Amino acid sequence: MDEQRARGGGPPQWLRHGPPWPGRPESEERRGYRWPWRSTVVVTAIVLAGSHFAGHQQHGTRAPLDAFAGMLLLVGSGLLLGRQRYPVPVVFGTAAAAMVYLGAGYPYGPVFLAVVVACFSAVVAGHRKAAWAALGMLWAGHMLVAHWLYRWLPPSGDSAASWAQEAVIAAWVVAILAVAELARTRREQWARERAERAQAARRRADEERLRIARELHDVLAHSISVINVQAGVGLALLDTDPEQARTALTTIKAASKEALGEVRQVLDTLRTPGDAPRAPAPGLERLPELVRQAASAGLAVDVEGRPPRLAPGTDLAAFRIVQEALTNVVRHSGSRHARVLLEHDGRALRLRIDDDGPATGADAGGSGNGLAGMRERAAALGGTIEAGPRPDGGFRVLAVLPLNVRSKEDDR
Incomplete structure (x- = not known):
C-alpha cells in the first residue's frame, strides 16, 4: 500500500x-x-x-x-x-x-x-x-x-x-465554525502540553542517567586507581618485602569494600526510586579519609582551610571534585605531593587542588570523563571549573561553587 x-x-x-x-x-x-x-x-x-x-x-x-x-x-x-x-x-x-x-x-x-x-x-x-x-x-x-x-x-x-431566516442560518454557520475552531485550538494545546511533559520526562531521565554515571565514575575511578597503585606495590614487594605487600593487599581490600558499598548505594536508588538512601551521601567531612587513601597510594596531600556548612548537593559535588582531582594526580602526575585549599566568602566556596607535576604521559586506563564530570557537577550548581597546567609547572583544578543554592540532589 x-x-x-x-x-x-x-x-x-x-x-x-x-x-x-x-x-x-x-x-x-x-x-x-x-x-x-x-x-x-x-x-x-x-x-x-x-x-x-x-x-x-x-x-x-x-x-x-x-x-x-x-x-x-x-x-x-x-x-x-x-x-x-x-x-x-x-x-x-x-x-x-x-x-x-x-x-x-x-x-x-x-x-x-x-x-x-x-x-x-x-x-x-x-x-x-x-x-x-x-x-x-x-x-x-x-x-x-x-x-x-x-x-x-x-x-x-x-x-x-425571509432574510431573517437567512440571518439565523448565518449565525448558526458562524457558531459551528467558532466551536470547531475552539475544539481544534484546545486539542492542539493538549497535544503541545503532552509533548512538553514527555520532553520534560525524557530530560529528567537523561539528567538522572548522567548523575548516576558521574557517581559511578567518581566512585570507581578513585577506588580502582588506589587498587591499581597498591597492586603494583604488592607485586613489586611480594618476594623482597612480604610485610609491605601485605599492607598493600590490606589497602586493596579496604578500597574495594568502600567502592562496593558506594556502588551498592547508587544501585539502591535505582531499585527503589523515591525512597531515601540508606546511607548519607559523602561530603567534605570525609576529606581526611580521602587524604588517607591518597597516602596509601603514595600521594601526600596537604589540606588548608575548612569548609562552611553546605547543602547536601553542594557538599557532595565538592567532595567528588576533590576526589576526582586527587585521582587524576595519582593517575597522571609524577608528583607525589598535592595541595588542597578550601576558601569561602559567604557567597561561594573555592576549591583549589594543585600538584607540581610533571605529567607521566602514561596511559592510566581512565575513561577521559573525569574533567567533564566535574564541570557537569559545577554547572548543575551554577558554578565553574577551571583545569589546566600551571605556568610554573604542574596542574591545577579550581572550582567555584555558589553557596545557598539548592541542587537536584537536595530535592531527592
Whole structure:
C-alpha cells in the first residue's frame, strides 16, 4: 500500500487524513483504521427520526419524505464513517447531500447535523479551509434555492425565504465554525502540553542517567586507581618485602569494600526510586579519609582551610571534585605531593587542588570523563571549573561553587 502511494497510486494526500490525530501513534494507523461505527449509527438514527418528525410538523409547506429523501439522509449520515480518515471529501459530501435535500423541497430538520459533525471533524483535523468552503457552498446553495430557484423546485407554491431566516442560518454557520475552531485550538494545546511533559520526562531521565554515571565514575575511578597503585606495590614487594605487600593487599581490600558499598548505594536508588538512601551521601567531612587513601597510594596531600556548612548537593559535588582531582594526580602526575585549599566568602566556596607535576604521559586506563564530570557537577550548581597546567609547572583544578543554592540532589 505505501509503495503504491509512493508511485502515485491510491488517494492523494489532501484527500486523506492529513495531520495525525494527537495522542494516536503512526503505528496505529498502519495496524488498521477503526471506523467510528457507533457515533455514525447514533447520528444516522437522530437524522432519520428527527427528519420524519419534522416532516409531520411541516406537512403541507414542504415536500413529503420519500425514498429519495431517505437515500439522501442515509448517504449524508453514512459518509461520517470516513470523517476521521478522509475529512475533506466527507465534509463536501455531507454538504452536497444536504443541499440536494433542501433543493428537493424536503422538510428542514436535523439533516444539518451530519454537516455539523463533518465540519467539526475537518476543522479539528486541520482542514479548516475545506470546512469553511463546504459550509459556504451549502449556504450559497440555500440562498440560491430560497430566493431564486424556489419558483421551479418543489414544493409547488413555495415562497421566498425571509432574510431573517437567512440571518439565523448565518449565525448558526458562524457558531459551528467558532466551536470547531475552539475544539481544534484546545486539542492542539493538549497535544503541545503532552509533548512538553514527555520532553520534560525524557530530560529528567537523561539528567538522572548522567548523575548516576558521574557517581559511578567518581566512585570507581578513585577506588580502582588506589587498587591499581597498591597492586603494583604488592607485586613489586611480594618476594623482597612480604610485610609491605601485605599492607598493600590490606589497602586493596579496604578500597574495594568502600567502592562496593558506594556502588551498592547508587544501585539502591535505582531499585527503589523515591525512597531515601540508606546511607548519607559523602561530603567534605570525609576529606581526611580521602587524604588517607591518597597516602596509601603514595600521594601526600596537604589540606588548608575548612569548609562552611553546605547543602547536601553542594557538599557532595565538592567532595567528588576533590576526589576526582586527587585521582587524576595519582593517575597522571609524577608528583607525589598535592595541595588542597578550601576558601569561602559567604557567597561561594573555592576549591583549589594543585600538584607540581610533571605529567607521566602514561596511559592510566581512565575513561577521559573525569574533567567533564566535574564541570557537569559545577554547572548543575551554577558554578565553574577551571583545569589546566600551571605556568610554573604542574596542574591545577579550581572550582567555584555558589553557596545557598539548592541542587537536584537536595530535592531527592
